[in-house]
Amino acid sequence: MPIYAKQSDARKSQGGVKGGAALKNVLRLQGEALQRQLETQHSERENLRLQVRLLERDLRQRNVESLEEEVQSLEAENRNQQAVQQEATRLLARRKKLQEAELDTATLETGNVQRKVSTPMAEIADEDDLDLARWECKRLEKRLAQARSCNCQLLQELERSRGERRPFQTEEGAEVGALMAQNDEMLARLRQDLRTAQSVEAAGAAEAAGAAAGAGSGTGSVDVLTLGPNGPAANRRWACTLDGEKSGQSGQLQEIQFWSEKKKRAMTCAMHSAFTPDPLMAAS
Secondary structure, three states: OOHHHHHHHHHHHHHHHHHHHHHHHHHHHHHHHHHHHHHHHHHHHHHHHHHHHHHHHHHHHOOHHHHHHHHHHHHHHHHOHHHHHHHHHHHHHHHHHHHHHHHHHHHHHHHHHHHHHHOHHHHHHHHHHHHHHHHHHHHHHHHHHHHHHHHHHHHHHHHHHHHHHOOOOOHHHHHHHHHHHHHHHHHHHHHHHHHHHHHHHHHHHHHHHHHHHHHHHOOOOOOOOOOOOOOHHHHHHHHHHHHHHHHHHHHHHHHHHHHHHHHHHHHHHHHHHHHOOOHHHHHO
């Protein structure tokens, strides 16, 4: 192929490449323009929607009901005008007080700065005094806490003692009190019987000892207490009977004492749990 033909083909290929690049650039520019136009259309659409909403609100406000509501709100504002004025006056007075306090604070700070610059040793003394005052305050707080704790304990003991001394106020308490009174009466009667039996036994033993001493010495006559019509055998039977009655009375007395003490402990525990105050409530 001749060299001429080759050069013409190369020129044609270069021209085609340049034309494609230019066309691509044009298409890109057109796409960007269309994108900007689309964004503009979106903005206009949003603006139109906003205008439509505003027009709808204006239409609603022009209704009779909305106008009546607006009139009522204006009347309420007119009625509250005096309260608003009073509130404004109060706020202005408060603002004035705050400004005066701010000026006083600034004056005090200025004086403090001057005093700190002039007398640095006075500041050290003031700090020492403040530390001492803080320590005294802490110690007083501890003493106050201890006093409060002691007061709470005393109140609890007082309530507990009042609860223990408080009389029976319910039917169950009255019944238990009656039972305890009966038990005390029975205990007193059994103690009296026991003392009587012991005195009789002691008298019999003393007379028997006196009779034995008189028989051993062989002097004089001794009066013997005859307890039964049949002589010593009857006396021994009477002594055995007396011992049996005494032991039965002692057993019965011990049983009554046991149940009486048990009832008393149960009643004391019930009264203590019923009238003892809660420590948390007493502390508060």
